[in-house]
Amino acid sequence: MLHFSTSRTATSQSRNSVGTMKSVTSIAELRAARAKLPETVGLVPTMGFLHEGHLSLVRRARSECACVVVSIFVNPSQFSPSEDLEAYPRDTPRDLSLLEAEGVDLVWMPDAAVMYPPGYQTWVDVKEVTQPLEGGMRPGHFRGVATVVAKLFNAVQPQKAYFGQKDAQQVVVIQQMRRDLNFPLEVVVVPTAREADGLAMSSRNVYLDSEERIAATVLFNALNAAKDAHLAGERDAEKLRQIMEDTINAEPLAKLQYLSCAHPETLQELEKVETGALLSMAVFLGKTRLIDNLVLKE
Numbered sequence: 001m002l003h004f005s006t007s008r009t010a011t012s013q014s015r016n017s018v019g020t021m022k023s024v025t026s027i028a029e030l031r032a033a034r035a036k037l038p039e040t041v042g043l044v045p046t047m048g049f050l051h052e053g054h055l056s057l058v059r060r061a062r063s064e065c066a067c068v069v070v071s072i073f074v075n076p077s078q079f080s081p082s083e084d085l086e087a088y089p090r091d092t093p094r095d096l097s098l099l100e101a102e103g104v105d106l107v108w109m110p111d112a113a114v115m116y117p118p119g120y121q122t123w124v125d126v127k128e129v130t131q132p133l134e135g136g137m138r139p140g141h142f143r144g145v146a147t148v149v150a151k152l153f154n155a156v157q158p159q160k161a162y163f164g165q166k167d168a169q170q171v172v173v174i175q176q177m178r179r180d181l182n183f184p185l186e187v188v189v190v191p192t193a194r195e196a197d198g199l200a201m202s203s204r205n206v207y208l209d210s211e212e213r214i215a216a217t218v219l220f221n222a223l224n225a226a227k228d229a230h231l232a233g234e235r236d237a238e239k240l241r242q243i244m245e246d247t248i249n250a251e252p253l254a255k256l257q258y259l260s261c262a263h264p265e266t267l268q269e270l271e272k273v274e275t276g277a278l279l280s281m282a283v284f285l286g287k288t289r290l291i292d293n294l295v296l297k298e
């Protein structure tokens with residue numbers, strides 16, 4: 001069941017010290033504005049409520065591309081009915097002024113009714129790599145993600161698309177889809193932006209109360225405890241998982257949902273770490289679900 005919000009048709013254009021940023025909503029407006037952009041075009045897909053993590057993607061795109069397109073779309077099809085679609089934080093005026101200050105050329109803010117008009121029935125279903133980890137906890141999530149990203153790629157036709165390492169499985173799924181569906185673009189992966197105490201930046205961090213916010217550093221601490229053990233020579237994946245679990249369980253406000261030490265490409269759980277691994281986890285702080293990850297390299 002998709003939730004449609006009321007339609008918004010306004011097109012705005014404003015000027016700043018960097019240049020002219022245009023924002024559009026419909027596919028027709030987007031295609032017309034895109035056609036005027038010189039290549040290379042870099043696309044940064046977001047769900048808005050922007051923070052420094054998003055802006056690090058925008059800056060990377062700005063440094064590598066002639067033009068930067070940012071999409072803002074809280075994609076209903078990647079939320080299950082029990083998840084926080086309606087409550088997902090939104091602040092469009094603030095997002096637009098942040099993007100304008102970064103010198104973004106074009107912002108696309110489609111409505112759900114633009115992306116999924118009545119009668120919509122085409123879905124992108126990536127198989128194996130969507131099954132474990134986030135896919136195991138959030139059935140249908142990556143079907144929604146892959147579908148909306150395919151639609152963004154088709155509409156914007158960027159030469160480069162920027163995604164955060166923060167959502168490690170999303171990167172694997174998008175790379176798989178890009179190969180399988182022959183999208184002629186490069187996927188660029190940008191490192192996770194963190195707060196000073198190591199907490200990965202996330203739009204959902206605003207849900208944390210002050211005690212939960214302090215306790216939330218436990219994800220980064222658990223990942224680092226396993227990384228230190230790996231650096232010291234530990235190659236038994238189960239021991240690395242145990243180290244992370246013990247760290248999470250030592251924090252009374254944290255409730256572990258899953259953790260993993262997996263192959264960085266197949267995302268299958270490892271017994272031995274031989275050529276690198278993806279450490280990842282989902283942890284509840286109160287009602288807020290946080291994810292984080294770290295890549296172990298040989």
Ligand code: AMP
Binds near residue numbers: 053
């Ligand atoms: P979202 O708005 O949460 O869908 O995120 C949009 C993009 O920003 C995705 O590619 C995310 O992986 C990326 N992103 C979100 N948080 C961070 C972060 N802390 N560091 C780097 N990239 C991030």
